Amino acid sequence: MKQLEDIKGLGPKTAKKLNSQGIQTINDLLFYFPTKYVLHEINGYEEIELNKELCLEVTVSTKAKIYFIRKNLDKLSVQVKINQLFFNVHIFNRRFLAKALLEGVELVITGKFMSNLSNFTASNIVLKKNFKPGIKAVYHFIDISEATASKIVKEALTMDYPIKETLPNYLLEKRKIPNIKDLIQTIHLPKTEADIVNSRKRIVYEELLEFALRIESLRKLNKSVITIKKEYNIETVKQFISTLDFELTEDQKQATNDIFRDLKNTSQMNRLLQGDVGSGKTIISVIASLACVTAGQQVAIMAPTLVLAKQHLLTFRKYLNPFGVNIELLTSDGTTAEKERIKTDLKLNNIDIVIGTHALIRKDIDFYNLGFIVIDEQHRFGVKQRKILREKGVSPDILLMSATPIPRTLAISIYKDIDISFIKEKPVGRKEIITDLVAYELLDTILSKVTEQLDKGYQAYVICPMINDLDTSKKLSVEEVYKLLYSKLGNKYTIDYLHGKMIDTDKDHILDKFYQNQVQLLVSTTVVEVGVNVLNATVMLVMNADTFGLAQIHQLRGRIGRNEFQSYCYLVVDDLLVASDRLKILKETSDGFLISEYDLSLRGPGEVFGKSQSGIPNFKMADLMKDNQILEEALEDAEQIIKRSDRESHILKNKAIKAIESYNLD
Numbered sequence: 001m002k003q004l005e006d007i008k009g010l011g012p013k014t015a016k017k018l019n020s021q022g023i024q025t026i027n028d029l030l031f032y033f034p035t036k037y038v039l040h041e042i043n044g045y046e047e048i049e050l051n052k053e054l055c056l057e058v059t060v061s062t063k064a065k066i067y068f069i070r071k072n073l074d075k076l077s078v079q080v081k082i083n084q085l086f087f088n089v090h091i092f093n094r095r096f097l098a099k100a101l102l103e104g105v106e107l108v109i110t111g112k113f114m115s116n117l118s119n120f121t122a123s124n125i126v127l128k129k130n131f132k133p134g135i136k137a138v139y140h141f142i143d144i145s146e147a148t149a150s151k152i153v154k155e156a157l158t159m160d161y162p163i164k165e166t167l168p169n170y171l172l173e174k175r176k177i178p179n180i181k182d183l184i185q186t187i188h189l190p191k192t193e194a195d196i197v198n199s200r201k202r203i204v205y206e207e208l209l210e211f212a213l214r215i216e217s218l219r220k221l222n223k224s225v226i227t228i229k230k231e232y233n234i235e236t237v238k239q240f241i242s243t244l245d246f247e248l249t250e251d252q253k254q255a256t257n258d259i260f261r262d263l264k265n266t267s268q269m270n271r272l273l274q275g276d277v278g279s280g281k282t283i284i285s286v287i288a289s290l291a292c293v294t295a296g297q298q299v300a301i302m303a304p305t306l307v308l309a310k311q312h313l314l315t316f317r318k319y320l321n322p323f324g325v326n327i328e329l330l331t332s333d334g335t336t337a338e339k340e341r342i343k344t345d346l347k348l349n350n351i352d353i354v355i356g357t358h359a360l361i362r363k364d365i366d367f368y369n370l371g372f373i374v375i376d377e378q379h380r381f382g383v384k385q386r387k388i389l390r391e392k393g394v395s396p397d398i399l400l401m402s403a404t405p406i407p408r409t410l411a412i413s414i415y416k417d418i419d420i421s422f423i424k425e426k427p428v429g430r431k432e433i434i435t436d437l438v439a440y441e442l443l444d445t446i447l448s449k450v451t452e453q454l455d456k457g458y459q460a461y462v463i464c465p466m467i468n469d470l471d472t473s474k475k476l477s478v479e480e481v482y483k484l485l486y487s488k489l490g491n492k493y494t495i496d497y498l499h500g501k502m503i504d505t506d507k508d509h510i511l512d513k514f515y516q517n518q519v520q521l522l523v524s525t526t527v528v529e530v531g532v533n534v535l536n537a538t539v540m541l542v543m544n545a546d547t548f549g550l551a552q553i554h555q556l557r558g559r560i561g562r563n564e565f566q567s568y569c570y571l572v573v574d575d576l577l578v579a580s581d582r583l584k585i586l587k588e589t590s591d592g593f594l595i596s597e598y599d600l601s602l603r604g605p606g607e608v609f610g611k612s613q614s615g616i617p618n619f620k621m622a623d624l625m626k627d628n629q630i631l632e633e634a635l636e637d638a639e640q641i642i643k644r645s646d647r648e649s650h651i652l653k654n655k656a657i658k659a660i661e662s663y664n665l666d
């Protein structure tokens with residue numbers, strides 16, 4: 001087989017550089033795809049403007065001069081003209097060009113007029129006779145110049161390289177994508193923009209098909225996981241629902257039905273309950289938990305923060321104590337003796353429902369018969385953590401809850417084999433929160449709106465992106481803002497602060513005071529993001545709002561408007577011009593699904609959910625948001641492939657199974 005060094009113009013030095021980037025063979029090189037393309041098209045004189053990338057045909061009017069700036073840095077300057085416009089062209093480290101740049105020589109230059117029309121900073125200069133219009137691929141090899149890169153790739157393409165088709169013909173035809181030979185040619189040497197689009201589609205499709213096959217195979221494997229049918233007491237459940245002082249919304253009823261259907265049958269429940277903040281997910285988990293308890297099984301509820309776990313403890317006890325359900329809290333907090341007692345009671349089946357944080361997944365926690373798991377704010381937990389908890393039962397049913405809505409295709413890619421229930425409508429009687437974007441300059445005006453609410457007896461949050469002051473940061477800290485507000489309002493109102501670095505007892509103390517309205521204005525980091533449920537709060541200021549994710553602000557905003565009063569959220573930013581494009585959607589809608597999709601399209605799923613946590617695969621080219629359509633196609637095809645028994649389909653299936661074994665932690 002031919003080696004890298006058989007490529008004309010590729011010496012041992014370059015080969016070594018390529019090796020160190022994981023490129024060992026000619027095939028490796030050809031599968032190292034361009035990162036982008038540039039269009040080499042000559043711009044007309046009338047298209048000239050400042051700060052625009054231009055490609056111009058010019059004539060040298062005065063021969064080139066070289067300036068030595070320092071070691072390894074020289075500048076070539078040459079005066080040129082186009083029509084009657086004379087200007088200087090500057091380019092670094094190209095002094096070898098000087099000999100050729102004589103008066104009257106015609107050139108094509110690429111670059112920009114940075115500050116005036118007398119000086120042009122070029123990224124490239126070629127003699128007109130050498131200029132080839134068209135599309136050029138740009139590579140991202142480390143330490144290898146663009147010119148060398150495209151030269152060696154071009155050479156490699158002319159060689160006899162072995163390459164095997166990886167997709168069945170019928171799919172190539174069905175999806176109208178190029179075969180692998182054509183792909184390799186066009187991805188490196190596209191002639192038209194359609195070439196680029198088509199070759200990209202093939203790569204994305206193939207990546208997503210492999211991925212879809214993994215999901216489909218998993219789905220098949222998981223279908224065969226058998227759980228114990230839960231023989232719950234429907235009468236008790238009905239009786240419980242009738243004690244609620246509100247009627248479940250239609251969506252809540254639907255979700256509850258979905259869950260009960262899962263509990264009743266023998267395949268393992270793996271369901272994601274998606275609903276905006278305040279949409280009433282908790283009560284659904286209470287109902288389902290009660291059902292499992294009546295079926296004689298234990299329930300574990302895992303929440304990402306202590307605050308949230310405690311909140312759930314209160315809620316669950318309030319609802320279920322009258323039904324004789326024994327509910328305990330297990331966190332890293334508390335005395336050793338207390339923890340030991342809970343551990344023993346869990347093992348002895350003296351506890352029906354345990355609510356906790358990460359402490360639940362510790363090695364020494366065992367259950368008598370864990371049959372149902374609820375993971376709240378599930379995106380805060382890693383794949384591994386969910387798995388550990390799951391393994392504490394014998395294939396328990398699992399309910400994941402999330403307030404960061406995720407499009408279906410994205411959800412299945414993160415959670416693999418999963419069913420989804422949505423709660424879209426909000427409980428009746430909630431007013432829309434009025435949200436506004438305001439400049440920090442106008443802080444005093446905003447504060448007067450805050451105090452207006454405080455004077456009416458309501459409470460307020462002020463959210464800051466940092467805890468302590470840093471001189472180097474433009475972001476406001478809890479420390480700084482607390483001091484400022486204390487000096488402005490401290491004589492009339494009670495103000496306190498909260499952040500994640502405080503010890504838990506202090507946190508609890510302050511939250512307690514806030515719950516009891518002994519603190520009117522709480523300056524805090526995002527620790528209040530989930531779980532804090534102070535119905536009396538009607539205002540929130542989010543400082544440096546532009547430094548937060550959209551979904552996150554939406555979630556924060558869910559801390560207010562939890563009652564029938566009008567609530568207000570002010571997004572405070574330094575520069576309205578910069579911030580408003582992204583944030584304005586929060587003003588326009590309170591639909592968490594819309595907001596989260598918008599956020600995902602701007603920042604990508606990895607950013608929004610955290611790469612390592614979410615288990616989102618690393619694609620070379622596919623983008624789960626932008627390539628949603630292709631993912632749908634891939635999922636459809638994967639479903640077919642799984643059912644087929646021809647040789648090509650088998651190869652694809654086997655590859656998927658192997659990949660699951662090595663890649664899937666779940």
Ligand code: ADP
Nearest residue numbers: 246247248249276277278279280281282283427
């Ligand atoms: P989520 O967990 O989805 O953010 P919660 O479960 O905390 O929302 O519900 C928010 C509030 O709405 C709670 O005080 C809850 O008692 C109340 N609630 C839930 N369902 C309804 C309903 N159908 N009608 C009225 N209030 C409801």
Ligand code: MG
Nearest residue numbers: 281282376531
């Ligand atoms: Mg919740």
